[in-house]
Amino acid sequence: MSLQSIIRTRAPHRLTTHSLAPSPARPSVLSLPLEGCLLLLLTACGGGNSDESKVLVKEIRGEVIQAGHIATELQGAWRVLGEGSLVEVQGDSWVRYHQSPSFCLRERISLGQQELTGLIFRSRSVGANTATDLYLAEGAPSSMSLEKVAQIPPACKQAAPSDPASTFKAMWEFFDQDYAFFKERGIDWAKRRLALAPIAAAARNDDELQAVLEEALEGFNDHHVSLIRFDAQGEVLHYSDSARTPTLLLLNQAFLAQNEVADLDSFSAQWQQHLWTQAGLRLSERNGGDTAELLNGALQWGKLPGNVGYIALSRLSEFAEGSNGHQDVALIRAAMDRALLALADTKAMIVDIAVNDGGYDLVSAEVASSFADQRRATFSTTARRPEGRAPREWFIAPKGAKPYLKPVYLLTSDRTVSAGDTLALMMRTLPHVTQVGQATSGSMSDKLGKTLPGNFLVTLSHERSVDPQGVSYEVKGVPPKLALAVFDPKNPASLFSGHAAALDRVLAMIR
The missing domain is CATH 3.90.226.10 (2-enoyl-CoA Hydratase; Chain A, domain 1)
Structure with a gap:
């Protein structure tokens, strides 16, 4: 589980998280004392004495939360590599935006100090370019990789259309760009768009739209693919997990055969x-x-x-x-x-x-x-589209x-x-x-959440894990x-x- 907006449901399934590792194009961050800072002056090859031939390199390491506040070095706008999203840190506010070809949507639930406390950051600036990784603990792989950007695009802060057609389109685009296992799970995602987009556009309310969205996610059998619906107060009203493994089917059969327990979660x-x-x-x-x-x-x-x-x-x-x-x-x-x-x-x-x-x-x-x-x-572990993030x-x-x-x-x-x-x-x-x-x-990938227009959110698997021999056990599971x-x-x-x-x-x- 990485760092993403954390939504509490009955089963953890790594439902939170972001992940980041150093980009292969940049050197790994030096191990520095806590709150350490190292300045290097690099001279470019080719000689010359002008100031243009020198590049300032700055490395900083510290805790994300310092004296009860988000560290100064993390303030500003960032691209989250490998996840198709942006983060804006202003004071103690950590706001995330999800991007697709047609949308930029502010995340419904953002990280707070409780999720950030204890995390470590390592930041490396080369000239005007800054990259930062977040870690849950010393010696752990990076949990999130950030690349500094000038600003959050203004379109991200504008209200997105929330009609049923837009909600379905956003969900389809997020899966299309980030879901990693269509082939392994036998899903023709383009075919589902052609079949279901017109039905979604005709939905008269959230109940009808929900039925179409669930149909689009039918048959993934992935514990990290889910649909979440919120009520007017932002509370979880509906949560649907697409997994239908043999034991879960047995459990559902046993639940339907009794009448003492009212809901499947309690059973x-x-x-x-x-x-x-x-x-x-x-x-x-x-x-x-x-x-x-x-x-x-x-x-x-x-x-x-x-x-x-x-x-x-x-x-x-x-x-x-x-x-x-x-x-x-x-x-x-x-x-x-x-x-x-x-x-x-x-x-x-x-x-x-x-x-x-x-x-x-x-x-x-x-x-x-x-x-x-x-x-x-x-x-x-490698993201479906790394965007410069190393495994x-x-x-x-x-x-x-x-x-x-x-x-x-x-x-x-x-x-x-x-x-x-x-x-x-x-x-x-x-x-x-x-x-x-x-x-x-x-179901090994982190559970990546994506906010949709309207009252819905989806989660999906966006990472592929392989053993030292290059074998992936996603879908088939680790065999005994x-x-x-x-x-x-x-x-x-x-x-x-x-x-x-x-x-x-x-x-x-x-x-």
Whole structure:
């Protein structure tokens, strides 16, 4: 998950974020002390003594929020590379504009100090040109890459047409320029425009328009493709996720077959809690005797029969009320250190992310580094249209007092989503880790939000991640080394019993 406008929904799925890495055309930023500044005077090749042959280079590093305010060095107008958007920073205001061939639209929800606190910036100016990268933490890939521009175009600050035809056109253009997986997901986007644009233009109200927009997004089966609708007060009135994976279909069937729970979200939450409780009952030394929910209910650990360690993570963000990515990284580090210290004498470990709603890739890296034997490359990420942004390279390296290097079994399913996908991609590089279960969801890209005219917003997948061999697991998911059914689409009862049965089979492997 990067930095973008953060919209809170039931499942994180890296719903926020921007990402940026240094442009390949410019040198990497020097590592400077906090608040450090370096001035260099470069002389151009070709000789000469005139002032025109000299270029001033300035490098600055610091925290984005300083003394409660956005840093002076970030003030002004910027292009966000790889995302088709602009940012204007004025005082403590951070306003984002989304551009397409026909539109420039102000984002409905902008970043605030809570999202920006703890972030680090590195800025490099060469003459009149300035580029800046933002980072969630030291040593992390850049979360956002900015290129200084003279100003936000005046058209961006003018009211855009909000008729149904414009709303559909804007959505189509945003997907057309930034969605990265039309071919892999079998979507003929041009054909959908021809079929649905006239129907959208004839919509008489938001309900009719919503139906057309949902039809346009039908069949993506991508956890990061969604449609969001706001009411007159700007509150989320409707949220539609286009994913229809086998386990989600099982879940929907089970929901329709009962009449006690009124909505699918509540039913899904109760289902996840059932699996969580069922696994917890098997544990001794559960959570070190701590009765409080760990990481805001995202973590539980203990020992399974046969002296096998167990660590389960249901998501990879929102570990405390109101926490941001920077804070979540610190929280997961402390929690993993505590758990692995208590489980150090076990003979093997099960890391359970079979139901994991995602979060931050940097949190995934912290978890994977708890099991790392050495520094290893795991994957790299490139935006569909980089605009000068270099690929983000992800590495893991040993972290914590003592990384766990005994046999580890990583349990996954198609409900292992987003940052859960990337955690599996990181863990599979380790020689003592065996992925078991089912392939992950195959939804790895950050979730890029785009404001539409009127009362709608869409999110989409705009980045492609590949492993060190150049293989992408988007759509197909990260495959297990040892396949076993966790949730069997041919057996509806497995929705409630399959997870426990899968744990039994992994324990039998270890024995």
